[in-house]
Amino acid sequence: MDNEELEQDKAKDEALEKALEQETENETPSEDETFAKPDYESEIIKIIRSTTSPKVTREKLEDYHANDIADVLEKLTVVERKKLYNILNMDMLSDVFECIDDVSPYLEEMDIRKAVEIISSLEADTAVAALRGLDKVRRSVIIDLMDQESKKDIMLIASFDDDEIGSRMTTNCIVIRENLTVKEAMRSLVKQAAENDNISKIYVADESNTFCGAIDLKDLIIAREGTRLDDMIVTSYPYVYGHESISECIEILKDYSEDSIPVLDNNNKILGVITAQNIIEVVDEEMGEDYARLAGLMAEEDLKEPLLDSMKKRLPWLVVLMFLGMVVSSVVGIFESVVSQLTILMMFQSVILGMSGNAGTQSLAVTVRVLMDENLEVKQKIGLVAKEVRVGFGDGLLLGILSFIVLGIFIMIVKGRPAGFAFAVSGCIGLALMCSMVISSLTGTLVPMFFNKIGIDPAVASGPLITTINDLIAVIVYYGLSWLFLLEMMHF
Amino acid sequence: MDNEELEQDKAKDEALEKALEQETENETPSEDETFAKPDYESEIIKIIRSTTSPKVTREKLEDYHANDIADVLEKLTVVERKKLYNILNMDMLSDVFECIDDVSPYLEEMDIRKAVEIISSLEADTAVAALRGLDKVRRSVIIDLMDQESKKDIMLIASFDDDEIGSRMTTNCIVIRENLTVKEAMRSLVKQAAENDNISKIYVADESNTFCGAIDLKDLIIAREGTRLDDMIVTSYPYVYGHESISECIEILKDYSEDSIPVLDNNNKILGVITAQNIIEVVDEEMGEDYARLAGLMAEEDLKEPLLDSMKKRLPWLVVLMFLGMVVSSVVGIFESVVSQLTILMMFQSVILGMSGNAGTQSLAVTVRVLMDENLEVKQKIGLVAKEVRVGFGDGLLLGILSFIVLGIFIMIVKGRPAGFAFAVSGCIGLALMCSMVISSLTGTLVPMFFNKIGIDPAVASGPLITTINDLIAVIVYYGLSWLFLLEMMHF
Known part of the structure; x- marks a missing residue:
């Protein structure tokens, strides 16, 4: 190897080292660079709508991926779809149906013998889902017409619960x-x-x-x-x-x-x-x-879901949360005398409640993900709790100091109160903010762990639930501290 | 086929139909049924700690899956790991390293020639991640020692941005x-x-x-x-x-x-x-x-992450949210005169704010998922907005009526106010609840759509952000309606 080659190699090594350094930003490609791909969708529709013989049409369609054909199905008319079912051979047709999320509406509209043929050639798990989507009468007829071999596989899959891997x-x-x-x-x-x-x-x-x-x-x-x-x-x-x-x-x-x-x-x-x-x-x-x-939904929703189903998925949590919210209100009611003596306190209630909810939701999200990914030993669980509390304390301390300064100045200038009073109140707010964030981090970790322990999916301790529980804690901490410091100790 | 066989077939068909009916609950297997599998972990550790010859140990270890061996790595001492690196052949060793999330610490502790060998035999994308995790000096030495062929693949992968599929x-x-x-x-x-x-x-x-x-x-x-x-x-x-x-x-x-x-x-x-x-x-x-x-985190966190990193990931959102919270507080401050005339209103502020935040978060979650899964046309987007608003209205109406009744009775009995006053206040709360839930559903849909439009990941419109924006709206709706109805129109 002569010197020049050695030089070249060295330059290459340096380029590689540089590429590895830049973890996030390399030479960014021009942002408007678009990746034009053929418009399969309109090509396929055009082929299906053409008047060429079935054989030629089939050969043309076989050049496309089953998933691309599946994508155009909903754009076709019933007549065009029926034509397509007859043109494609069963192999291709079952591949197409494997790519569709909900095949039942298509099975409903086609000839029953065709439907039987398709269901028999689908993967058993897809077939089970398809059959479950059909109305009872049609399902019964289709099962009747199926051969024993296909029925056996479908029976096997259907024998497992929805939450079992089988x-x-x-x-x-x-x-x-x-x-x-x-x-x-x-x-x-x-x-x-x-x-x-x-x-x-x-x-x-x-x-x-x-x-x-x-x-x-x-x-x-x-x-x-x-x-x-x-x-x-x-x-x-x-x-x-x-x-x-x-x-x-x-x-x-x-x-x-x-x-x-x-x-x-x-x-x-x-x-x-x-x-x-x-x-x-x-x-x-x-x-x-x-x-x-x-987010406090009972299950995932999609675009096509009927209005009533969506309402039902969201209502249960909302009702629970409303009653919990009313409990929070009653607790606020207990402190009515504190607030009536110092109405300015009421103004900042939303900050304390909001921030304690946010800290709790963050801890919850981290805990749910950690519980999902790993089988934790007791020691690790304690470590997680300790870490969350420390993160809550650290961030709470910073935000507490920040709000002590910012709100102190705000009360002094905007509300025109004396400096001593302003900073006593903002100090109380800062302290309450810190305390409630620490406690919220703790509940945001312990509640999902408790759910996990008793065998309930920890994600059920949804953000809104944790937020409302922490509202309760924050209200007690905030008005309790205010009563103690501002009224009992400093006699404002 | 004689009659008996026909009977049997029919019975089978009925069993299948029944299995398909029971979408959620089949014959539940006994809950305590555990699936005992061999404890690979301790078996593998035992083999590594044994004093059999390297050849015998290797042959024994080859009976285990690379992923199971990878799982025990962190349980071994440095000396035991070094022994393992020498015992396994390079094929097996690279398979094991493919199964580890973060290989850098292990590469740091081993002989540099071994590290070069392993990195060269890893998949290029894993190798890039591994090299990025190493400190600069060691990385430079390793690159120096690698052959040109492996370097080429690694250079190719490293030339792509982190967010590019390449x-x-x-x-x-x-x-x-x-x-x-x-x-x-x-x-x-x-x-x-x-x-x-x-x-x-x-x-x-x-x-x-x-x-x-x-x-x-x-x-x-x-x-x-x-x-x-x-x-x-x-x-x-x-x-x-x-x-x-x-x-x-x-x-x-x-x-x-x-x-x-x-x-x-x-x-x-x-x-x-x-x-x-x-x-x-x-x-x-x-x-x-x-x-x-x-949940308002900048990125996913895991158990091993240092405290300061976690704090940094959570702090940016918390600071933004705190300042937004202070804006909400200032708006509450504007309504101070309304509250001072009707202190009972303050009690229920947390319910209105909480529920409007919850409805908004639900709409947000649905919108983010729909935007992620599908490329929507304008018509579908309008459909999604219309649906969210209708869901918000439906659930809001139900909860509004519920709180009108429950809170009216509560104010009458617990707070001892006259019925007329109690139901005027609770009616105002119910109406504010419904209005703010409708508006929150709207913002919970439009804000992530707006982010998506301008090319920002819509998930950035995180739950806490939407909650805080909706706090602002809820405060205005609640105190505004109260002022209009209770003070201006009914002169309480």
């Missing part, structure tokens, strides 16, 4: 017997591959279908014919039981970062697999539900 | 040339499979490496040798450009439900792929950030 699995996986040679295994794989999509992991089971381990398809492909299958089987491959609760095992499933993880029954027989796609769906839903709960 | 891709994928026969394609696959993990989709590119389409490995495996490769290529396979922003394309990536999606540069050349695992990570992070923002 209800989210797919039965679509490759299982081979142990004691095969590489060649036999490959042959068994090719035979099953036509029917099953999830081939990147091959599961190994004994004669009684008990789970033994998994083989990476990659290893099987690059293996020499002489290699023993035994050496390739990962016997420590992760697995779940179908009856395990989704919220308990989803973190583990995520952590293993596998393309699919087998689901076993209580006798360790393979029922199906949870694929990475299933995990994406579940993670999305679980987080969405927590997100909704943090 | 920064999350893996370069680990199979690309074959077009115009191959099935046999040649299979040979090319086997050659690349040893080095690359993501084999279930095979990408096809022309001589200039321009993306042409994808082949399902499954189709390639079950294809007869005579089949033309052209017929198997899905030319409509989805793709993304490396510079696209993560938050904009993640929903699309999720919808396609593919195991991997290629990432192209601006000249349509394949740079790498986004795998389902990458998507899981990104979805998790994006949701976690929104969740944190909804």
Whole structure:
């Protein structure tokens, strides 16, 4: 290597080091750089509306991704959709239906034999959801017309509770017997591959279908014919039981970062697999539900939901919160005599209540996420509580001092009160702010931990609930301190 | 089929229909049913602490999943970890390191040549994160010692911004040339499979490496040798450009439900792929950030974070909210004369403010999720606003009537006021409650939409911010209505 090359290498190294330094901002690409992609949607609609023969239309449509075809369905008329159902072959049609969130309305409008065919070729978990969305009569007719094989898979998935991981699995996986040679295994794989999509992991089971381990398809492909299958089987491959609760095992499933993880029954027989796609769906839903709960909703809502359903999802928390709010009001009522002597106190009630609620909501959000991600030991739990209280104290101290100064000046200048009185009041406000923020951080941590302990989803301790509980505490702290300092000790 | 079989089939159908009916509650399994799994953690620790020869120890450890070994790392002493680094082969060791969230501390403590070896064998995106976590000097030395090939991949990933999808891709994928026969394609696959993990989709590119389409490995495996490769290529396979922003394309990536999606540069050349695992990570992070923002945090926090970092993440919002709170206080101050004439009004301020904040937070959460999931047209946006206002009105009306009755009785009995006065006040409270809930639902929808419009993440309109804005509105509505009705019109 001559000097010039060495120089070049060094320059490259420096460029890499620089790129790694800039964690957030690299050479920003021009902001208005748009990534123009073909407008698949209108292309597909155009093809469907054309008058070419079914065969030509089908061939053209096969060039598009099932998800793109699924996206245009709702833009078509019923007649156009019915035409599409007849043009596409069943493979493509079931792929399209896999990409739709709620297939029931489409199943309602099509020929019943077509609906039966589609449901039979859908993944069992999608089929269960589809059947549940249909009205009772149509569902009963469709089940009647289905063949026994499809019914078996659907029955299996439907036998699990909505909150059990088994209800989210797919039965679509490759299982081979142990004691095969590489060649036999490959042959068994090719035979099953036509029917099953999830081939990147091959599961190994004994004669009684008990789970033994998994083989990476990659290893099987690059293996020499002489290699023993035994050496390739990962016997420590992760697995779940179908009856395990989704919220308990989803973190583990995520952590293993596998393309699919087998689901076993209580006798360790393979029922199906949870694929990475299933995990994406579940993670999305679980987080969405927590997100909704943090805002005081009973469940996630979407755009299409009827008005009454949305009202019902929000009302329960609102009613609970209103009655809690009335309790807060009664407590404020107890301090009526304090306020009537010092009406200026009332002005700042909203700041204290607001800030204590905010600090509590922050602690709540951190606690819910930590409880969700990790299985904590007692020591770690105490550590979390201690940390939250310290964060609450630190931020509370800073904000307390800030409001002591700002509000003192405000009362002096705007309200025209003497400096001694102004800073006595703002000092009391600052102190109350700090105390209530510390206590709020504590309740924001302890309440979700308590819910978690008694087996209730800690996200139920939603932001508004914590806020209202902390309102109560803040009112007592604020008016209590004011009474003690300003009236009893300083006799204003 | 004889009668008995028919009977049996019918019974089965009925069982299936029943299972489908019970959407939420099937035969619940006994709650205390625990799913005992082997305690991998202590088994692994025991093996590492044993004094068997390195070869035997390695063979024993190879029976465990990399993720399980990764979980015990933090429980080991530095000496035990160093022993483990030497015992495991590089394949296994890099798998273990892939499963760890923050690998930097471990890289700091090990021999520098080992660290170089590990970083070179990690996925490029993990390697970038690992290098960024190291201190500058050690990072520089490691880069110096790495071979050019690994440096190239790392440089590629590091060249993307943190919020660009390219920064999350893996370069680990199979690309074959077009115009191959099935046999040649299979040979090319086997050659690349040893080095690359993501084999279930095979990408096809022309001589200039321009993306042409994808082949399902499954189709390639079950294809007869005579089949033309052209017929198997899905030319409509989805793709993304490396510079696209993560938050904009993640929903699309999720919808396609593919195991991997290629990432192209601006000249349509394949740079790498986004795998389902990458998507899981990104979805998790994006949701976690929104969740944190909804609670008024700058970013997600975890257990190990230093106290000062947590304080810093929470303080900015708290300061903003405190000053907004002081604005609310000043507005309350304007109404001091109203309150001094009717001190009972002050008691119920917290209920009105609390409920208007709650309604606003609910609308906010729904709006943020809807904006995240879908690209809305103007018509749909107006629909969302109209729906939120109607939900706010419906729930507000119910709660307004409820508080009119409950608080009227409360003021009559507990506070001993005449019925006329009590119900005039509670009517005013009920009306203010309803009005402020409607307006809050409106702001809770419009504010995040406005943020979205000007290109700011709508989740920034966090719950506490909306709550404080709505405090302001509620105060004006409440005291304004009270002044108008109770003082001006009814002269109490």
